[in-house]
Amino acid sequence: MEREPPDAPVIDLTETDALGRHGRELVPVPRPPNPDVADLEGKLSDVDGWGRSEHMRQLIRTVYDPIYTHWFRAEWEGLERVPTAGGALLVANHAGAIPSDAPVIMHGIEKELGRPVYGLADFFFRSLPVAGTLWSRGGGVTAHPDNAHRLLHDEGQLALVFPEGVKGPSKLYKDRYQLRRFGRGGFVETAMRAGVPIVPIAVVGAEESMPVLARSGTLARALGMPFVPFTANMAVLGPLGLFAYFPAKFKLRVLEPVNFDLPERRERYPRSRIMEESEAIRTRIQDALYDMLSRRRSVWFG
Amino acid sequence: MAAPGGSGVSPERGTTPAGMRVLVTGIGTFWGGRAAQIIEQDPSVEIVVGLDTRAPTVPLERTEVVRADSSYSILSRLVRATEVDTILHTHLLVDSTTIGSRALHETNVIGTMNLLAAAGAPGSSVRKVVLKSSTLIYGSSPKDPYFFGEEAGRSGPARTRVERSLLEVEGYLSDFADDHPDVVVSRLRFSNVLGPDLDTPLSKALRLPVVPEIFGFDPRLQFTHQDDVLGALCFAARHDAPGIFNVAGDGTVTWSDVCRIVGRRRVPISPVGTGVAAGALRRLGIVDLPLEVLSLLRYGRGVDNRRFQEAGYRYRYTSAGTVEDFARSLRLRSTVGERQPSYRYDPGVEDFFRRSPAVVSRPSRPRPPTAG
Numbered sequence: 198m199e200r201e202p203p204d205a206p207v208i209d210l211t212e213t214d215a216l217g218r219h220g221r222e223l224v225p226v227p228r229p230p231n232p233d234v235a236d237l238e239g240k241l242s243d244v245d246g247w248g249r250s251e252h253m254r255q256l257i258r259t260v261y262d263p264i265y266t267h268w269f270r271a272e273w274e275g276l277e278r279v280p281t282a283g284g285a286l287l288v289a290n291h292a293g294a295i296p297s298d299a300p301v302i303m304h305g306i307e308k309e310l311g312r313p314v315y316g317l318a319d320f321f322f323r324s325l326p327v328a329g330t331l332w333s334r335g336g337g338v339t340a341h342p343d344n345a346h347r348l349l350h351d352e353g354q355l356a357l358v359f360p361e362g363v364k365g366p367s368k369l370y371k372d373r374y375q376l377r378r379f380g381r382g383g384f385v386e387t388a389m390r391a392g393v394p395i396v397p398i399a400v401v402g403a404e405e406s407m408p409v410l411a412r413s414g415t416l417a418r419a420l421g422m423p424f425v426p427f428t429a430n431m432a433v434l435g436p437l438g439l440f441a442y443f444p445a446k447f448k449l450r451v452l453e454p455v456n457f458d459l460p461e462r463r464e465r466y467p468r469s470r471i472m473e474e475s476e477a478i479r480t481r482i483q484d485a486l487y488d489m490l491s492r493r494r495s496v497w498f499g
Numbered sequence: 500m501a502a503p504g505g506s507g508v509s510p511e512r513g514t515t516p517a518g519m520r521v522l523v524t525g526i527g528t529f530w531g532g533r534a535a536q537i538i539e540q541d542p543s544v545e546i547v548v549g550l551d552t553r554a555p556t557v558p559l560e561r562t563e564v565v566r567a568d569s570s571y572s573i574l575s576r577l578v579r580a581t582e583v584d585t586i587l588h589t590h591l592l593v594d595s596t597t598i599g600s601r602a603l604h605e606t607n608v609i610g611t612m613n614l615l616a617a618a619g620a621p622g623s624s625v626r627k628v629v630l631k632s633s634t635l636i637y638g639s640s641p642k643d644p645y646f647f648g649e650e651a652g653r654s655g656p657a658r659t660r661v662e663r664s665l666l667e668v669e670g671y672l673s674d675f676a677d678d679h680p681d682v683v684v685s686r687l688r689f690s691n692v693l694g695p696d697l698d699t700p701l702s703k704a705l706r707l708p709v710v711p712e713i714f715g716f717d718p719r720l721q722f723t724h725q726d727d728v729l730g731a732l733c734f735a736a737r738h739d740a741p742g743i744f745n746v747a748g749d750g751t752v753t754w755s756d757v758c759r760i761v762g763r764r765r766v767p768i769s770p771v772g773t774g775v776a777a778g779a780l781r782r783l784g785i786v787d788l789p790l791e792v793l794s795l796l797r798y799g800r801g802v803d804n805r806r807f808q809e810a811g812y813r814y815r816y817t818s819a820g821t822v823e824d825f826a827r828s829l830r831l832r833s834t835v836g837e838r839q840p841s842y843r844y845d846p847g848v849e850d851f852f853r854r855s856p857a858v859v860s861r862p863s864r865p866r867p868p869t870a871g
Contacts, residue, residue: 237760237819237820237823240756240759240760241752241756241759241760241819242753242755242756242759244719244751244753244756245751246645246646246719246750246751246801247645248645248719248753320641320642321641323641323798324641324798325715326713326714326715326716326770327714327715328715329641329715329716330715330716330717338645339641339642339643339644339645341642341643341644341645342644343645343646343647343648343651344644344645344646347645347646347803
């Protein structure tokens with residue numbers, strides 16, 4: 198039965214809600230009492246919903262650029278294959294005890310394309326005081342499927358992921374440039390669901406910038422860390438080697454993006470298709486690495 | 500069997516097809532009282548019944564206040580006698596600093612269980628249940644997604660009593676929704692609420708001269724303004740919005756930004772042994788930061804608030820705007836001091852104003868009170 202309009206206006210009642218229905222507001226709160234944005238100016242930092250701060254990125258870029266340009270002397274090939282608009286999942290091989298590849302890729306793309314890159318990583322970083330906050334301000338996001346979906350599908354951002362996970366940087370120097378298993382292909386499913394392309398990137402140089410000579414599982418368990426490596430840097434430089442990289446020459450090759458013509462936002466995608474695509478991407482990165490290594494004359498000069 | 504008078508409503512649902520008949524639980528709390536105040540202004544609402552063990556703290560014009568405990572027998576009698584069709588269940592405690600763990604369990608879990616049992620009894624007139632829940636149900640851990648969707652589960656098991664009781668209560672609600680598909684069940688999960696008239700562990704912390712933070716962590720938080728809480732509850736009471744909804748102001752604010760807006764300096768607590776440090780602060784009577792708030796100050800929490808907007812709700816405040824409004828109330832308070840509540844509930848006085856023949860001008864009602 199139709200509700201009668203009130204005789205005496207108690208509240209301002211006519212209001213159209215989001216669905217275009219004429220609803221009556223119950224709350225007698227004048228609108229809009231939302232404080233002016235001007236009041237908040239200068240008080241709010243530019244940290245976005247992901248914890249990334251463009252100011253912090255700028256600072257990091259300023260500090261990091263000499264390392265990128267003069268220490269690693271990063272060289273890109275096929276950077277035009279990275280989309281300049283819309284979401285894309287960047288997928289690369291992962292190496293070096295404290296992986297040097299993630300900052301190089303993020304810096305390179307932000308510098309060349311002017312697009313922010315969100316680096317998806319283990320939740321371990323988020324649990325660290327100070328370092329975790331810096332990591333987050335610098336564009337680090339935990340690799341949760343919901344995070345990846347929101348970044349790629351809802352916001353159309355670039356996200357970088359290393360499907361090898363911790364198995365990549367923890368592998369020993371003798372296994373260098375041998376790609377580990379690409380997880381269970383979760384990154385492919387994420388890209389399918391978000392309806393974005395996967396852009397594979399092959400990175401040469403990270404392995405030699407901090408080679409892992411040995412690792413201790415016992416120590417890792419005791420410290421609650423994903424892995425505890427003993428690196429060549431520590432052997433040569435002592436405590437400084439915990440952070441200092443060798444000046445290996447970085448070469449990065451962006452491979453042809455992979456598009457999946459599948460409906461977005463499905464609950465589930467065929468397992469076989471996921472594994473097939475995941476394996477195909479892994480093989481392409483592996484082949485590109487072999488090709489780049491066969492052309493490389495020197496670890497230090499490329 | 501057709502109802503007399505040709506009305507399409509079955510007789511067991513009562514003979515009052517026109518207005519909403521609302522039961523508000525927790526009428527003695529800020530939320531219940533304020534929600535009832537707003538609802539009773541709506542002329543299309545026929546009756547408002549408020550339920551609590553305590554007296555209301557705000558003046559109510561026509562809400563009938565029933566003081567009762569949460570036992571089943573009185574609830575089922577109340578639901579049957581008043582034939583309410585909408586239950587606004589606001590009496591869910593989420594601030595563990597103000598109540599002992601046993602009382603919390605009694606109020607949240609047992610209270611809800613009895614309420615739903617009464618609402619789901621055969622022949623019940625209840626057609627809608629709105630629950631005021633909290634995003635505390637998601638917990639706060641480094642493994643969390645940055646924006647919880649309504650279907651997302653917790654990353655780990657619930658560790659605190661508040662979180663466990665919320666899980667149990669929502670479990671009852673979803674069972675109830677399954678068992679009674681004809682009843683609209685809305686579960687609203689509110690993120691950290693701030694407002695001028697409200698005390699929460701976070702707002703108490705923000706009132707201190709220096710605000711505690713956990714060293715090395717600057718979490719992302721979301722806030723809901725107290726007006727948006729009331730707006731959302733009343734929205735759900737009016738519109739049919741079955742399901743679970745996150746309610747949080749747009750955007751996220753870091754804890755350091757919150758302190759900057761409020762104009763407070765921060766003082767770090769140790770990231771190791773935080774619980775011990777917080778225990779010391781509690782014993783010194785400085786501030787009580789329970790476990791669920793400590794993990795919030797460490798990892799923060801974000802929820803996806805889009806579903807409720809898609810259902811038609813428009814937020815009045817963003818997260819940052821909520822904090823700014825709270826900061827304004829703090830500045831006002833620092834000048835004019837604490838405003839004391841001026842109202843005291845007295846059943847005799849209320850009864851006089853509502854029912855005495857001496858009273859000429861009664862509170863606005865949709866129609867003259869029906870006899871019997």
